[in-house]
Every structure is written in C-alpha cells, then in structure tokens.
Amino acid sequence: MNKKKSQSYVGRAVKDYFTQNWGILLGLLILCVIFSVFGNNFLTQKNILNLLRTCATNCFLAIGVQMAIILAGIDLTGGALAALSGVMTVAAFQWWGFPVQIAVILGVAIGAVIGLLNGVIIAYTGIHPFVVTLAMQSFCRGTAYLVANGSPVTAYGNAGFAKIGQGSLGPVPLPVVYMIIFLVLDYFFLNKTQTGRHIYAVGGNEVSARFSGINVKKIKILVWTISGTLAGFCGVVLASRLASGQPSTGEGYETDAIAAAVLGGTSFFGGTGSVGGLLIGVLIIGLISNGLNLMHVNSYWQYVLKGIIIIAAVYVDMVKQKKQNAAK
C-alpha cells in the first residue's frame, strides 16, 4: 500500500516535469535529431561525454545565476570570478609553494568571499544586483590579470591537480560527476529546505516575505555567496583542464549561464524557476555549441544564435506571465 503510494508520487512528479517543460524538451529533441542527421559522429559515446563535459562548467555558474534570478536579481560576476579563482589556485601552488589541496580550497574560498561581498553590498546598500555584479566582474577580471602579470600561469607536471578537471570515474569525466552532484544538491536545497523555499518567497514578493518573518538580507547574502562559491569551483576545474590559470578565461560565460536559466523557464520577475528546467537549459546551450561544431558551422554563429534564443525565451516567459495575470 505504502509502496504503491510512493510510486504514484514519483509518477506524478515525472508527469508534472513533462507538462511543465514539454516546450523545451521538444526543442532539445529537435536539436538532437538535427545534429545526429547532419553532424558527424554526434551520437557516439565520446562526443556525448564531451558534450556533457562542456555543459558541466556552464552548469556550475548557471546554478548560482538561476538562484540570483529567482531572487529577481542577477549575477554577472561568474566568468571573471572563475578566471580569478583559477589564476589564484595555480599561482598558489606553483609560485607561492602551497600544497595543491590548500590551493584548491583557496581558489574556491576566493569565489565564496567575492560572492559574499556581492551579497552584502546588494542586501545592505540596495544597489541593483546588475550594477553590483557587473562592477565586481570588472574588479575580478582586473585582479586576475594583475596576479597573473597578464599571461597564463602554467601548472604542468602536477598530476594531482590535473585530475580534478581531466580525470574520470569509469567512462564519465569528473566534471560531469560534479555537475550531477551539484544538481542533486541544488534540487534538494531549493525544494526540500526552509531556506530554499525562502528564496522563492523573497523573489516572488519581498514585502510579503518580510511580513512572514523571513530574514530577507540573510537570504540575499546567502544566494550570492553560493553563486560565488560555485564560480570559484568552476575556475578550479577550468584551470585543471587547461593545465594553467588563465586570466582571460571564462569570457562570456555569464551569458551562457543566464541563457540556460532563462531557457529552463526561470522568470526574471522572480519567484519561479526549477532545477529540472535548468538542466534542460544547460543541455540545450551545450548542444548548440557542440552540434554546430560538428556541422562545421563558423563558431561566431553560435553567439548570434544564443542571443536570439535568450530573447525568444524571455518573450515566451512574458507571454506566460501575461496569461497568468489575465486569469486573475
């Protein structure tokens, strides 16, 4: 009896997932069909794992960016912060003689500190998150170049560090493993904890959240700190994969992260957005790069296409909102 009930619960969740996301799922499917017909070697194990690996780094940032958007805010710091964290990590063990483990922790911690700073400024000054995180992006990029003296800090010959981004668990690349772990944690955090629900509540109606006894400032600080920490981790993984801390890395990563969140149905009005939707968004963005490469399309077209997709996705969200408002 009990088992049957839990099965029906899972069944309902799966059904909900499809009814909520059928639009983008269909898009994902169509892209897959196009690429497997016109691209070379699209449906090979090697390519799919490769695709997932590129998705992973975007996903780290997208998880944080989505949370910021759920709060009716934004985080534009991600790419530059990843670069800073990568540079600092490699510099720490190559130049400054720290053990690799400590260097990695340092890299992630820098992400956390910058994120915390974003959160505190946003929560206490009331400056719009767009401005704060845009300024912090410039700050991080500049610091990354300063620390690295303008050129990449190489990390050759350190097998332990290389493993973080290049290693694999069986056939699955480690970054993909991290991605799965983060998505699961993200899902539980947003759906199964008080704090997660408070994030939705603050984003949906800040005044109402305050009346409900929610510490709005704390929630804001937490979200940008999480986002920064993930960007820091993203930087470590990237540096490991490239075997160097490159101050120019992560350029435009924010755009991909925002595109993934928006495609996944996260509304800029705040208060909505699901982890399941985000996953599809991340996959679609990854697919576009991967598939177009396989079809030998000039990579500049990818930027053009992503731009179009963001506007289309936001427009669909607006139409949805209007319909909801009309139903009042």
Next chain:
Amino acid sequence: MQKELLRMENIVKTFPGVKALNNAAITVHAGEVMGFMGENGAGKSTLMNVLGGVFPADSGEIYIEGKKVEINSIHESQALGVAFIHQELALEPYLTIAENIFLGREIKNSLGLVSKDKMAEAAKPFLERVGLTVDPNEYVGRLSIGQQQMVEIAKSFSLNAKILILDEPTSSLSEKEVDVLFDTVRDLKKQGMGIIFITHKMAEVFQLCDAVTIMRDGEFMGSRQSSECTDSELISLMVGRDLGNYYVRTYNEPGKVMMEVKNINAGKRAVDCSFQVRSGEILGFYGLVGAGRSELMKAIMGLDPMDSGEIFLNGEKIKEHNPMHMQKHGIALVPENRKTEGLLLNSSIKFNMTLAVLDKFIKKLVVNTKTEDEITDDGIEKLHIKTPSSLVNCSTLSGGNQQKVLLAKWLATNPKILILDEPTRGIDVGAKAEIYTIINNLAKQGLAIILISSEMPEVMNMSDRMIIMREGHIMGELRHDEYEQERILKYAMGVSNNE
C-alpha cells in the same frame, strides 16, 4: 450668489457586488470653496473620479455652467475645465516645473525641437497666480510636497481649469505649507474658480470652506453653509449607517493580558501609544485612513523601526525585537494589503499557506509531505476556501478566498495574539460574513485579537473595546457599552467631545 459652475445629480455607479454611488450629488458655484466630507468609503472619491473622467457613471446628470455634459475620459473632463489634484501627486520628479506643466503639450521652437526657454517663459504667469516664486527650470523632485501641489495647480491653469478638485491636500503638508495653500485657494476663489475641497478635518471646513457637502454610503446627505452649521450637525449627517445584520459576535469574558505595549514612538506614525489586549477579547482599532493604525502595528511587530517603547507579551518584556522573534512569541500580523504585503500571488495556495511554518515539516533535508498536506488541507477545510486544489496559484482566487488563504497562513502558526489589518477590505458580503464567523470563533478559543478596520460598523459590531487613533495618536478608548457613532467619529476627526 455667483453663477453655478457644476451640478451633479442622481449619480449612480455600481462595481461588481457593490453599489458605490446611489443618488450622489454636488453643486459648486463660481468663487466658492465647497468642502466635501464623509466617512471612509462614503463615495467621495468615486464621485470625484466620475467627474474627473477616471470612469463613467452608470446613470445621472452632470451640468457644467448650466449645460448638460457627458464625461467618458480624463481628456474630456480636462477639456470641460475640470482639474483633479490627487492625494498622490502625479508629477515627473526628473523633469523641470515648466516641462511638467506642458507635459504632452510641449512648446517647440522654429526647428521643431522642444524649447526649454519658451516653456519656462510661458510657465511664469501660471506660477505667479499660485504665488510660487521658484525658477521654472527647477526640477520638481527638488521641491517640497507643498510646492509640488502648487505646480499641479499651476498646471491646471494652463489647461484652463474652472473647477479644481483637491483630494485631502493638507494630509502631507506642514502647518506653514497649509497656510500657503489656503492663501492660494482663497486667491483662486477671488479669480472665480470653483473648488471642491475633500477633507477629513473639521477645522478646515470652518476655516476655508464657504459651504460643505456631505455623503454617506454613496448618497448625498445634504449641503450646508459653513457659517450656519456646527460640527456636531455635520457629524450626525456623516454617521447613521445601516449597521447590518451579518455580524457574528458572541461576548466572552476576557482572560489575562496577553500583550501590553507602553509608550510606543515611531516617528510621526505613532506617538506615545500604549494599550493592552486580553485573551478572548477583540480589541478594535478605528481611525480615518492614514491615522497610523497599521503603522503602529508594524512598529510593534518589528517590521518598521521603533524609536522607543516597551512591549510585554504574557507579562514578559520583549528584548529581541524583530519579526521572526515576535512570531515565535505567538504574535501574528495579517497585513492590510493581501496583494502586495500578504501573498505571493503567482505561487500556489500550499506554498503560501505553509510559508510561515516551514519548520513544522521540513527537518534537515526531509520534507514531511504528509504534514505539509495536513496543514494545507486543514486550512482549506476550516476556512471553507473554495478551490479545486491546493496547487492552484493564488492569483486565480477571488478576493475573499485570497483573504482566507492569508488568514490560514497565519493561523497555521498557532498564534496567541492575532492582529488583523482590514481583514474584509474589498471582499463581497458573503465572504465578509464568513470571515466574521471565523474571527468570532478564534476569540472564543481564547485568542487575543486586534481588529483594525476603517469601517465603523465592522469595528462597532465585532469588537469588545475600541481604540480610536488620529495622526499617530491614540485619541480615546471606549467600552462596548459606550459605542456611539458620533462619539467615535468625533475622536477620529479630532473634534472635542466635551460639548
């Protein structure tokens, strides 16, 4: 007597479920300041909105300078010489005075470009008429509220207004600014304008107005020359509403004091307020709109800053004063505006109802969905919320059902003290009766209830005791056997009760 400028007669206006105006009327002559009074919800603003073209009346006649007219839009109203100056000023802060005056009718130079100089020049005579000696190129955002009002009036001149509606113009002015405004109004009167002056302040009627028109429950109650009437006479015209029979209240002997507040000060919003409320008691808070009742409660809850004062819950003094802590002590505030302060409209009933009690069913990473559903179902059942499921968005519910969701949300916290701010605003009669039944039952169960309402019959029928506020001050406190509409309104309007 001067010639008649405006006559509105037999105006009827119905909103879904409410007859807002029924046989409303007002007449204004050239060179006359007509005071316009009535209780909250008497229909003053509705009638002025009809005149201002915000929405048309269902039926009735409007004559301007003796000619019958129809007003279907704000534009038509302006063309007929009506200027409506709202309580919330509608100027652009980042434009200059001159640009505001000519907004949408900009003066251009020979090249077809907007000419700041020409507009500033053209604005000067209008500003002189209202006695405003500020550079027309000054930004409006830098002016005081009083000066901004003058700009609005100057703008109405540029539109050739003959009839000026001022909606509680003194409510956010300093005393000095009020004097300036009154001088200007007297000047305009000499220039032959007709002025409708909406106010809640008795003194202003006798100080400024030539005559006064009174409304009650959407109906014209009468007009008096202010030199020939007394404040008591006006108040008796304003009250005397039908008290209705859908109130549900059974008296219970109040228990111990649940909350006592002493000398609460919060800026001008609350001045030296003290009161107590007992278990099983409903304490009413009456006052005219803007009297500071909601503000006092927000300060008590820690939602707004409090300058000084002490709060005792269950005899214990509160040290940590913030909304979370107050909630833990069993005090819940159901806010006044369910759309902006209360609910997340685009979230489900379930999400809203459980938001304040997440700790009851989320432990670490385990969500006890059974408890969650129980809380939701319990609320839906007990408060008779009409909905196909607990998963629908609150935006799809009727006002009454939204209010019930909000109430259920706070009842789920098992409060001992419940503050209800305008719990029946904007909901239909049937839903009102249901809410009254719920409130009555809660009092029976021993909750201490504070009921804030701007509807006098509601407070009179539902409360055991009533506190009346005005401009942040507690003006008086009455026991149930002392309730008398005129007496209550006198407190609320600041008229002395010693006659």
